[in-house]
Amino acid sequence: xxxxxxxxxxxxxxxxxxxxxxxxxxxxxxxxxxxxxxxxxxxxxxxxxxxxxxxxxxxxxxxxxxxxxxxxxxxxxxxxxxxxxxxxxxxxxxxxxxxxxxxxxxxxxxxxxxxxxxxxxxxxxxxxxxxxxxxxxxxxx
Numbered sequence: 001x002x003x004x005x006x007x008x009x010x011x012x013x014x015x016x017x018x019x020x021x022x023x024x025x026x027x028x029x030x031x032x033x034x035x036x037x038x039x040x041x042x043x044x045x046x047x048x049x050x051x052x053x054x055x056x057x058x059x060x061x062x063x064x065x066x067x068x069x070x071x072x073x074x075x076x077x078x079x080x081x082x083x084x085x086x087x088x089x090x091x092x093x094x095x096x097x098x099x100x101x102x103x104x105x106x107x108x109x110x111x112x113x114x115x116x117x118x119x120x121x122x123x124x125x126x127x128x129x130x131x132x133x134x135x136x137x138x139x140x141x
Contacts, residue, residue, distance in 0.1 A: 007134060008134065008135055010134075011130065011131045011134040011135055012065075012131070014127055014130060014131065015061070015065065015124075015127045015128060015130075015131045018123050018124070018126070018127040019054060019057050019058070019120055019123060019124060019127075020054070021123075022119055022120055022123040023050045023053075023054055023116070023120070026050060026112075026115065026116060026119060027046070027047075027050065030046055030112070030115075031043075034046045034108065034112075037108075038105055038108050041104065041105045041108075042105050042108040044104050044105075045104035045105040045106075045108040045109040045112065046108060046109075046112045048098065048104055048109060049095075049108075049109050049110075049112035049113045049116055050112060050116050052091075052094050052095065052098065052113070053091065053113065053116045053117060053120055054120075055094075056087055056090045056091050056094060057087060057120055057124065059090065060083045060086045060087045060090065061083060061087075061124065064079045064080070064082065064083040065131075067079055068080075068132070068135075069135065073136065076132060076136075080128060084121075091113065091117060095109075095110065095113045
């Protein structure tokens with residue numbers, strides 16, 4: 001394996017691991033306040049919200065990343081915007097369905113959907129920008 005291949009593989013892993021680390025950080029930061037405010041039911045709502053966000057993120061991110069590997073700069077940007085739009089719609093559908101089913105504390109669930117969506121969007125954007133910089137095709141000099 002060449003150094004370039006190792007660098008690309010490491011860049012892939014950074015994009016895939018960054019959302020997991022962010023969700024872990026959110027769980028650690030939100031554990032005490034969520035439990036104090038709502039008890040066990042609120043904790044279930046928090047975990048369900050963050051799990052749903054991770055599932056949607058990976059469902060939309062992985063197919064787009066495969067296409068981005070062979071795409072030019074402008075096409076990569078278009079694909080990233082398409083993934084963001086798909087993620088937003090899927091998040092609305094899944095969060096709405098779960099809230100409508102009323103299996104967990106709806107208020108806590110929707111608060112954690114909002115918090116998690118913002119944080120994961122930021123983390124994913126940073127990770128994708130770094131990944132694109134490491135994997136972009138440079139012109140021959």
